[in-house]
Amino acid sequence: MNIKAVDKALESIEEVNVPETFSGAIEEKPVVPEDAPEFVKKVTATLLKNEGDKLPVSLMPADGTWPTGTTKYEKRNIAINIPVWNPDVCIQCGRCSTACPHSVIRVKLVKKDELKNAPSTLKTATPKGIKGAEDSVYILQISPEDCTGCGACVEACPMKAKEALKMQFKLPILEQEKENYEYFEKLPETNPQLYNKNTIKGLQFVKPLFEFSGACAGCGETPNIKMLTALFGDRAIIANATGCSSIYGGNLPTTPYTKRPDGRGPAWNNSLFEDAAELAYGMRLTVDKYTEYANELLDKLLSSSNGDNVKDIINAIKSNPQKTQEEIEAQRENVKKLEEYLKQSSFAEKEELLSVSEYLIKKSVWGVGGDGWAYDIGYGGLDHVLASGKNVNLLVLDTEVYSNTGGQASKATPKGAVAKFAMAGKKIAKKDLAMIYITYGYIYVARIAIGADPNQALKAFIEAEQFEGPSLIIAYSHCIAHGYNLIEGQEQQKKAVACGYWPLFRYNPDLIKQGKNPLQLDSKDPSIPFEEYAKKENRYKMLMKSNPEEAKRLIEESQKDINKRFNLYKQLASIDYSKFAE
Ligand SMILES: Cc1ncc(C[n+]2csc(CCOP(=O)(O)OP(=O)(O)O)c2C)c(N)n1
Ligand code: SF4
Numbered sequence: 001m002n003i004k005a006v007d008k009a010l011e012s013i014e015e016v017n018v019p020e021t022f023s024g025a026i027e028e029k030p031v032v033p034e035d036a037p038e039f040v041k042k043v044t045a046t047l048l049k050n051e052g053d054k055l056p057v058s059l060m061p062a063d064g065t066w067p068t069g070t071t072k073y074e075k076r077n078i079a080i081n082i083p084v085w086n087p088d089v090c091i092q093c094g095r096c097s098t099a100c101p102h103s104v105i106r107v108k109l110v111k112k113d114e115l116k117n118a119p120s121t122l123k124t125a126t127p128k129g130i131k132g133a134e135d136s137v138y139i140l141q142i143s144p145e146d147c148t149g150c151g152a153c154v155e156a157c158p159m160k161a162k163e164a165l166k167m168q169f170k171l172p173i174l175e176q177e178k179e180n181y182e183y184f185e186k187l188p189e190t191n192p193q194l195y196n197k198n199t200i201k202g203l204q205f206v207k208p209l210f211e212f213s214g215a216c217a218g219c220g221e222t223p224n225i226k227m228l229t230a231l232f233g234d235r236a237i238i239a240n241a242t243g244c245s246s247i248y249g250g251n252l253p254t255t256p257y258t259k260r261p262d263g264r265g266p267a268w269n270n271s272l273f274e275d276a277a278e279l280a281y282g283m284r285l286t287v288d289k290y291t292e293y294a295n296e297l298l299d300k301l302l303s304s305s306n307g308d309n310v311k312d313i314i315n316a317i318k319s320n321p322q323k324t325q326e327e328i329e330a331q332r333e334n335v336k337k338l339e340e341y342l343k344q345s346s347f348a349e350k351e352e353l354l355s356v357s358e359y360l361i362k363k364s365v366w367g368v369g370g371d372g373w374a375y376d377i378g379y380g381g382l383d384h385v386l387a388s389g390k391n392v393n394l395l396v397l398d399t400e401v402y403s404n405t406g407g408q409a410s411k412a413t414p415k416g417a418v419a420k421f422a423m424a425g426k427k428i429a430k431k432d433l434a435m436i437y438i439t440y441g442y443i444y445v446a447r448i449a450i451g452a453d454p455n456q457a458l459k460a461f462i463e464a465e466q467f468e469g470p471s472l473i474i475a476y477s478h479c480i481a482h483g484y485n486l487i488e489g490q491e492q493q494k495k496a497v498a499c500g501y502w503p504l505f506r507y508n509p510d511l512i513k514q515g516k517n518p519l520q521l522d523s524k525d526p527s528i529p530f531e532e533y534a535k536k537e538n539r540y541k542m543l544m545k546s547n548p549e550e551a552k553r554l555i556e557e558s559q560k561d562i563n564k565r566f567n568l569y570k571q572l573a574s575i576d577y578s579k580f581a582e
């Protein structure tokens, strides 16, 4: 049948002459909107038109930096169906915006008197359970041209049965939703005093600083990056390993990392596949050195000043613990005051201090990459950096294969799964990277599955970032390489946790000092068999079809492995640490 199809295709090939210019009545739309920045109109748009060869080198940024926040100008319009919100049944929980892999669902609390000239089709709701928002409305808006139609939001919605979100054919509502989104975008950001961004309900109001990436529709990696940037993006510096996250994270011509209205957003770099941990480590050392130098200069300024108000500014800077977002924002104000003072002062080293004053504001340094990077190719570097004791955070997006190069097996690939280089089913169990780093005793380690338990994932991100030492987060990431419709990605994440294959936990060395067990097991005892999870995915089903006996053997072995490992984690989590309190 295949050969017939090839022959038929060959027989049916016809040459179509493409004219040099359009002659029809259809007008070509501008590639990017008229109000896009100059660089986007000149450079990005030319690249988007596949005419990059025409660009002179002089238009490239001389220092190699590339503007962020440009995916929003590339309206790909790939969805056939998009979600439509029903404000009457929505409970305003924020689960849909957490789940959306493409940051398409946006939520704001807007004062009623700011809603002037709103389009008639813009939907609003009375805020539920939000103190101080009595004079505001809750708006959940979708960016219709950036939606991929993956359906993850609908699946995540606890009010799915009542259709708080419902997929609908896009074309009839496209123009109206475009108008609504454009209006919504211009509305002011939500007042941070109205929410706590350390909760899923609160986080929905934070503008994500990673949006509209070109990841596959429904990708399981991107919600993790979105959460990271919503929490720390205004001061994050990210070193990215090569892999899917570097391709959708920074491929030309557009960049999904973006900025807050005040221009703050993540700084991001990709060097190699294997060196993201080392690159992040270098960023950490650089930041620390600049901070140390800025503090030295502050001390000199303090001893040279004679009673003017700069002493108060310096004390405010030095005494700020910068643990919370409010403290970070307060530090920005302090540093602004310092800079204003310096500009009119006669301090001999004022230019030096001005060049490093930004480093008086705490930075959040991250290394990000896939399992191929963390478990295999970059493992040596990852180990050195985690063992350095430095405050570097590493996020592993674990798709259990080398996704970006077509699904080759890594040491993270589970037993019984088929992958390239393991076509007969992988015979040995997945390496337990988390357990390895728990044994070091001084590393914060978490295993998360944002689709199964977003609250646990949120806690892990916050704790990892606050931990004054190295941290490692391993995030279950469903992927097209697993071979099923990714609309079921979150359901599969829940099953992976429920069968004990992916136990959720957080290991926080700080708890030892308080006499508490550092290991907190966040998921319950296995309640379903491993097979119930595995049989949904082609990577396991392929072996069930091609070699049922071997598949059965490997599934049974996997079940035994899971039981043993879960038991071990439970025992570790129950050890009494009370006599180790400091
Ligand atoms: C030293 C080296 N070997 C191979 C490659 C090609 N390569 C680029 S990305 C990639 C796979 C990345 O897999 P993973 O780290 O699991 O990330 P994912 O794509 O799954 O997110 C490979 C093999 C490379 N860039 N450098
Ligand atoms: S369908 Fe997918 S991309 Fe569109 S809003 Fe929902 S989760 Fe986001």
Ligand code: SF4
Residues within 6 Å of the ligand: 085, 089, 090, 091, 092, 093, 094, 095, 096, 097, 156, 157, 158, 159, 160, 164, 165
């Ligand atoms: S997940 Fe459903 S109920 Fe929750 S905010 Fe979204 S639409 Fe509303």
Ligand code: SF4
Residues within 6 Å of the ligand: 215, 216, 218, 219, 220, 221, 244, 248, 399, 403, 404, 478, 479, 480, 481
């Ligand atoms: S291949 Fe997998 S990890 Fe990569 S973008 Fe697609 S779904 Fe995400």
